[in-house]
Amino acid sequence: MIDWHSILLKYGVSVENTEEVMISCPFHEDRRESCALNLEKGVWICFAGCGQGGLKGFIKEYSGKSWDAINADIQEEELDLNWDFLDEIIVEEEPQTYEEPEGLEDVPSNHWIYERGFNKSTIERWDCRTNKYLDFMIPVKNIDNEVLGWIARRRNAIPKYMYSKGFAKAKTLFGINQILDTNKIYLVEGALDCMWLNQHGYSSLAILGASISRKQVELISSLRPSEVVLSLDNDAAGQKGIDKATVDMNSRFLLSYLRLPKNYKDVQEIRNIETLHKVIKNTTIF
Secondary structure (H helix, E strand, C coil), rough: CCHHHHHHHHCCCCCCCCCCCCCCCCCCCCCCCCCCEECCCCCCCCCCCCCCEHHHHHHHHCCCHHHHHHHHHHHCCCCCCCCHHHHHCCCCCCCCCCCCCCEEECCCCHHHHHHHHHCCHHHHHHCCCCCCCEEEEEEECCCCCEEEEEEEEEECCCCCCCCCCCCHHCCEEHHHHHHCCEEEEECCCCHHHHHHHHHHHCCECCCCCCCHHHHHHHHHHHHCEEEHHHHECCHHHHHHHHHHHHHCCCCCCCEEEEECCCCCCHHCCCCCCHHHHHHHHHHEEE
């Protein structure tokens, strides 16, 4: 059995010698522990979305060293380790089941989410709640209205979004249970973007990131939209996402994209409704 505890300590990752531990993720500024390491299975996952995989890859990325350098370090410590069978380690994806967060309450009338322009009707329609930290808790549902997991949108924390354990965000489309019509669908990155467009009468789906997956393309195809409007964030990651989506989707749908003004990062930042409608009309066909 691999002595992952000793190896992690060797590289400065302080962990208890137990089967599974939670640590602050070293790959993003983490104010709450969001990274799980399983020392028995030799795998890790960051629930904030940094990634997942084998602990061998975790150590390589964390240390910035090559495999040869890591092996040399291990030999110096005379640790019993055979890397060979770990070269192609595959992490089995967890099923799309969820554990409902404890202590959820109704969103209070003075919650910060209202400062972003959302109304009570929208919050109730999407079954949103708050936790003990006053994070905005959003359930993710499939087309049959079954809950697949939860998103915690945090106000003053990095990362802003956290996802519940076991939730495979690349296998679902946020908002698919709330689709208004399938004639024209606006594709956005974040859950709040999706809810914002929905509140103002636009059918929207969120891919929960900047890069669309093959499964998400299949889910969109099942809706048979007449047009898909790419409305990703106005940054480098969003542009890469648009480029990838264009390749993956251009042969399937009539595809267009929104031209966001430079002073807006995403559609949810457009609080003036007249401006929002004007921007949404400014689409360009690929």
